[in-house]
Amino acid sequence: MSQKLTATLNFIKENPEAAIFTVATSNLIFGFIHFPGVIYYCTIVCCAALAFIRRKSIDTKMTLFLIACALSIVMGYPAPQFNSWARFSLFILVIASVFPWFGSDLMYNFRKSIFQIYLIFIIIIGVSAPLCYVLGINYMTRYGYKVDYLSGQVGWFGGLTGHSMILGPICALSATYLTYLIFHNSWGSKMKYLLVLAVLSSVCGAFVSASRGASIATILGIIITIYFCNRDRFSKVISRICVLVLFAFIFQSVYEPFLENVMKKQEVNEDSGGTFSSRKSRWMHRVEEFGTEPIFGIGFASVDLKYDEEYDSRTGVIEPGTSWLAILSMTGIFGAGCFLAIFVPTIVKLYRMSIIIDDAQLCFALLSVFVFHMITEGYIFAGGNFLCIMFWLTLGLSYSLSKQHNK
Numbered sequence: 001m002s003q004k005l006t007a008t009l010n011f012i013k014e015n016p017e018a019a020i021f022t023v024a025t026s027n028l029i030f031g032f033i034h035f036p037g038v039i040y041y042c043t044i045v046c047c048a049a050l051a052f053i054r055r056k057s058i059d060t061k062m063t064l065f066l067i068a069c070a071l072s073i074v075m076g077y078p079a080p081q082f083n084s085w086a087r088f089s090l091f092i093l094v095i096a097s098v099f100p101w102f103g104s105d106l107m108y109n110f111r112k113s114i115f116q117i118y119l120i121f122i123i124i125i126g127v128s129a130p131l132c133y134v135l136g137i138n139y140m141t142r143y144g145y146k147v148d149y150l151s152g153q154v155g156w157f158g159g160l161t162g163h164s165m166i167l168g169p170i171c172a173l174s175a176t177y178l179t180y181l182i183f184h185n186s187w188g189s190k191m192k193y194l195l196v197l198a199v200l201s202s203v204c205g206a207f208v209s210a211s212r213g214a215s216i217a218t219i220l221g222i223i224i225t226i227y228f229c230n231r232d233r234f235s236k237v238i239s240r241i242c243v244l245v246l247f248a249f250i251f252q253s254v255y256e257p258f259l260e261n262v263m264k265k266q267e268v269n270e271d272s273g274g275t276f277s278s279r280k281s282r283w284m285h286r287v288e289e290f291g292t293e294p295i296f297g298i299g300f301a302s303v304d305l306k307y308d309e310e311y312d313s314r315t316g317v318i319e320p321g322t323s324w325l326a327i328l329s330m331t332g333i334f335g336a337g338c339f340l341a342i343f344v345p346t347i348v349k350l351y352r353m354s355i356i357i358d359d360a361q362l363c364f365a366l367l368s369v370f371v372f373h374m375i376t377e378g379y380i381f382a383g384g385n386f387l388c389i390m391f392w393l394t395l396g397l398s399y400s401l402s403k404q405h406n407k
Contacts, residue, residue, distance in 0.1 A: 018113030021047060022121070028386040029121055029170075031139025031162035040384070041090075048096035055102035061342045062101040066092060068335035069300045069381075076330075078299030082316045087301040090383035098389055099396035108400055115393055119177055126174025127198045129159040129167060129205025130258060140164060157208050157261070165377060168214025169387055171205035172369045176221030178202060180362050183229035200251055210261035213376035221369040228354050228361040279376050282310060282321025289329035297332035301381050320378030327380060342399065349402035357405065363398040370394065 024043040027033040069088055078084045095101050098111055132138065140158030161167045178199045182192060199222065206218040226244065230236040285307050289298045303310050303318050311318040320326040328336045347367065353360035370391050374380060382388045 015110075015113040015117075018110055018117055021110075021114055022117040025386070025389065026121070028384070028389070029125070029166070030160055031141065031158055032160065044090070044093040044097055044383075048093040051096050051102040051104070051107050054104045054106050056105070057103040059101050059103060061338065062095065062099060065335065065338035065342065066095065066101075068296075068331050068338045072297040072300050072331045072335060075296035076293055076299030076302070078302035079305055081313060082299070082302040082311070082318065084300045084302055087316075087381070087383065091300075091381055094383045094389060095392060098393040100400050103400070111393060111397060111400075115397055118390060118393070119173075122170050122174045123178065123198070123202075125160050125167065126171040126178075126202035126205050128201075129171055129208060130201050132159040133157060133205075133208045133258070140167075157210070159205065159208075164209040165211060165214075166386060168206050168209035168211030169217065169369065169373050169377070171202045171209065172214050172218040172221050172373065173366060173390070175199050175202035175206070175218050176225050176365050176369055177362070179222050179225040180229065180365060183225075184358055184361075196247070200247075200255065204255050204258040207255060207258040207262050210265045212262055212265060213373050215262055217369045217373040220372055221365055224368045225361070225365040228364060231355065279321045282307075282319070282378075283325055285310065286320060286322060286325035286329040290325070290332070293332060295332045296334055297328070297330045300330055302330060318378070322376060323374035323378045323380035326378045330381070343395065346395065346399050346402050349405070350398055353402070353405055357401070359401060360398075363394060363401060366394050367398060 021043060024035070024039050027035040027040065069091070073084045073088060098114070100108065100111075137159065138157055139160060140156060140163050142156075156164065158164050158167050161170065178195055181187075182195045182199070187195065203218055203222075206215045209215075222244065223241065226240045227237050230240055285304065289304050292298065292304075298304065301316075301318060303320060310320065320329070327339055331339075347364070350360045350364040350367070354364050374391070377387070379385045379387045380391065
């Protein structure tokens, strides 16, 4: 264990630029870190500038996607309070930083290092979540004030993060990555048991976040990882799944108390009209918006003004309730088509490569978590959101991996 810790510390020392980037953006992840926003913006600008200066290639598909996003603003003319051009500018900087829009070996290694450090942060947050819940450690805030998750309000626990909606998917990513580590390292039996407990802890963390989408994504991520790590023999997949079910029964008394928040939220939604009643209306609104502007969309990072419960009129921050339908409603068929031209071939190639390439297995599993979770959360264009950065970083590394092994 000490050797692995030493190796991790040496890796950070050997990659100071990536360490600086992750520290400068850590306030997007950890609720107890409060850097001025200018630090994040300067970091993203510098990183994007480095990518542009050291570029060896420019990706055509991403260029077309960004053009589609810009055209959505020009043609859709969203309301000024959404600050669409400013948000689009930040999004461009994020893409230039973490996605191989500007390709080079230097930036590929840089992004891969950021990815590995972020995974360390994710494990820390995911594994510690149940302990934080028991000890009363909660850094979630609403309107700038800390909240009491024991007040009876469901979904007010963020653990080490600033919001429960950040904690849930982070726990899903943590459980998925830890499951991957169980199968891809020559651990001793004691270490494997510890990793299994760490996976269980991350699962409990997803439960205490009260996010049903994140909880389901967590289970799916674990199952998909087990499948890809053992797909060379289907009998092994079945046996591993059986072991997972057995563990679920054995540890039921451990995770059941943490399920309370998820069950409470489910009861509230059932009383309101259905399992996902809190999201259903937002999904329908995105479909209606697409119907009004099907080609170019209603505008980047915007919603129809008549849905006043889905945006903050002061800040212009929106809550579209889904990423997938948000792409369609905001950027239309043109934008969605450009995005799918990037996403679908990458997923297909990862699936094929996962038989022989371990990194492809990990990327596919993590993207699977995002694929499901983004059905219920709309952060794909939110350049100031850690989940947005992590999604495009994961997709970007997957995109690079698929192109490398396509040569």
